[in-house]
Amino acid sequence: MNKVSDLVLEVVRELGSDQENKALVNADLETPLFGRNLDSMGIVFLVTDLEARISEEWDLAITLADERAMSQNTSPFRSVKTLTQYTQTLLDEAKTSA
Amino acid sequence: MNAITPRIYLITGTRKGLGKHLAEHYLSQGESVVVGCSRGHGTISHDRYEHYELDVTDEKAVIQMVRSVRKRHGRIDYLLNNAGIAAMNHFLTTPYAQAQSVMNTNFFGTFLLSREVAKLMMRQRCGSIVNYTTVAVALDLAGEAVYAASKAAIESLTRVSAKELAQFGVRVNAIGPTPIETDLIKHVPEQKLQALLDRQAIVRYGKVADVINVVDFFNSEHSDFITGQTLYLGGVV
Numbered sequence: 001m002n003k004v005s006d007l008v009l010e011v012v013r014e015l016g017s018d019q020e021n022k023a024l025v026n027a028d029l030e031t032p033l034f035g036r037n038l039d040s041m042g043i044v045f046l047v048t049d050l051e052a053r054i055s056e057e058w059d060l061a062i063t064l065a066d067e068r069a070m071s072q073n074t075s076p077f078r079s080v081k082t083l084t085q086y087t088q089t090l091l092d093e094a095k096t097s098a
Numbered sequence: 099m100n101a102i103t104p105r106i107y108l109i110t111g112t113r114k115g116l117g118k119h120l121a122e123h124y125l126s127q128g129e130s131v132v133v134g135c136s137r138g139h140g141t142i143s144h145d146r147y148e149h150y151e152l153d154v155t156d157e158k159a160v161i162q163m164v165r166s167v168r169k170r171h172g173r174i175d176y177l178l179n180n181a182g183i184a185a186m187n188h189f190l191t192t193p194y195a196q197a198q199s200v201m202n203t204n205f206f207g208t209f210l211l212s213r214e215v216a217k218l219m220m221r222q223r224c225g226s227i228v229n230y231t232t233v234a235v236a237l238d239l240a241g242e243a244v245y246a247a248s249k250a251a252i253e254s255l256t257r258v259s260a261k262e263l264a265q266f267g268v269r270v271n272a273i274g275p276t277p278i279e280t281d282l283i284k285h286v287p288e289q290k291l292q293a294l295l296d297r298q299a300i301v302r303y304g305k306v307a308d309v310i311n312v313v314d315f316f317n318s319e320h321s322d323f324i325t326g327q328t329l330y331l332g333g334v335v
Contacts, residue, residue: 048221052217063157
């Protein structure tokens with residue numbers, strides 16, 4: 001696992017602990033998120049927590065809920081794996097333009 | 099609100115006019131820290147004032163400012179979405195570029211600042227956002243179609259975001275000042291202004307103190323049952 005997936009998993013597990021959701025507490029890359037373990041409010045928490053942690057960790061300002069995320073046929077919020085991949089893409093772009 | 103001292107204010111548009119007066123006022127109150135921003139350099143010199151030079155419609159710059167304030171102070175207690183531009187023009191002769199510019203600064207600037215600051219307020223479980231509208235919305239003032247529309251959008255944003263953020267202890271309200279003698283109205287003919295004043299229940303120019311009074315009311319911990327409201331000055335309804 002790389003650092004991004006570690007961070008995403010950490011945030012998901014913390015959220016699971018807050019929401020007393022066992023599946024999220026024991027999350028791995030295959031754990032489903034939106035629609036199964038998180039409703040739209042849960043996604044709001046996840047997005048804001050993850051953005052804040054990314055800012056602390058890499059000093060990069062990214063917006064996870066951007067136009068692409070909202071317009072993709074397959075939402076990047078559907079699983080830990082897809083969220084990790086999407087976060088990695090945004091981080092790579094932010095590092096390139098920084 | 100259970101905010102601890104010092105209170106952290108984020109006020110947009112602090113280079114001149116009302117924003118500058120508000121910033122100076124809150125700096126004179128106890129230990130409050132004021133973070134301000136404008137497109138130009140800061141004009142306030144105070145050891146508890148921090149200035150960011152940015153355009154409120156620049157998403158990246160707004161995100162970076164809010165995160166930088168979070169790193170430095172850990173919180174934002176009050177957001178005053180003061181930055182705005184006025185445009186008086188007949189609907190038929192309003193250039194598209196001007197309409198976009200007014201909508202960008204007034205509405206999208208308020209939207210961006212509110213969204214980013216609310217993320218922080220949500221985590222701290224408290225915060226008060228004060229948006230700025232205008233009596234031009236309630237009075238449907240001729241010659242201010244785009245300006246009034248941009249502010250009407252802010253009123254709607256105020257009501258809906260208040261609903262969405264209430265569960266996190268974040269309140270959102272709006273103040274609608276009457277004309278105040280600031281830069282915003284310096285190009286408006288005296289006759290037009292008088293006609294506007296005549297439509298108020300209380301016929302006089304607004305003062306900075308009138309705005310401060312309402313902002314303080316919205317931000318007060320005693321107002322924790324008040325959100326989603328728009329309050330016009332001067333008895334305009």
